[in-house]
Amino acid sequence: MDHPAEDVLAGVGPRLRALRRARNATLAALATETGLTASTLSRLENGKLRPTLEQLLPLARAHGVPLDDLVAAPPTGDPRIHLRPVRRAGLVMVPLTRRAGGIQAYKVIYPPADPAPTMRMRTHEGYEWFYVLNGHVRFVLGEQEFRLGVGEAAEFDTRVPHWIGSAVDQPAELLTLFGAQGERAHLAPSRH
Structure with missing residues (x-):
């Protein structure tokens, strides 16, 4: 039996790590910015901790991305940017x-x-x-x-x-x- 929610959550850690690295931010700097501990951030990135909404919201704000980008890979094959003023x-x-x-x-x-x-x-x-x-x-x-x-x-x-x-x-x-x-x-x- 497929578990779509588990599949979505499994992809969050690698996306979080990629976003942090793209910003050249350390776990300690991100911890200060989000109010989460560096240990929690590390466990989220490594998939050892299931993310909660309370953890994802400050991470989305810190990385400057919509929450949707953290929980689902961006659509592929469509390069259009959907403008939201x-x-x-x-x-x-x-x-x-x-x-x-x-x-x-x-x-x-x-x-x-x-x-x-x-x-x-x-x-x-x-x-x-x-x-x-x-x-x-x-x-x-x-x-x-x-x-x-x-x-x-x-x-x-x-x-x-x-x-x-x-x-x-x-x-x-x-x-x-x-x-x-x-x-x-x-x-x-x-x-x-």
Whole structure:
């Protein structure tokens, strides 16, 4: 007799290990991030402990993947990304990548400019690159301010205080690459 639930749970450990290794995270670092012990994480990865929802939720958050990705292998043969927009602080962010760790790609739509914007400068670990697909963007980086239009791009260290918003009364659309671990976007020179 087949036991589909057992088959699904048997695959969780290797996926957890692969996600952690893709992020170059140690068991100790992941334990700190999730509130689970390093021993529990090791036993989950080795299949010696059956995962519970209470363990999988913080792991999915830490790895930046949907819970579904932990309990079932991603569909094969279909390379399409099923876009699920996320609305946060007036922005619409559409994730364009699904893999954990490394550089993440997003389409970000900034609402029309507020006549009196409240610019909350942000800082966080990482490196960001963006390309203006549509509209005009007001970009503040440290003490400098820039206005970028369609076809222009910027790359910056996110530890520098920054703010991005639409510069006009129309939405602005950006393609954004973000690396939480400080990865930088690089263009390889063409070889002719």
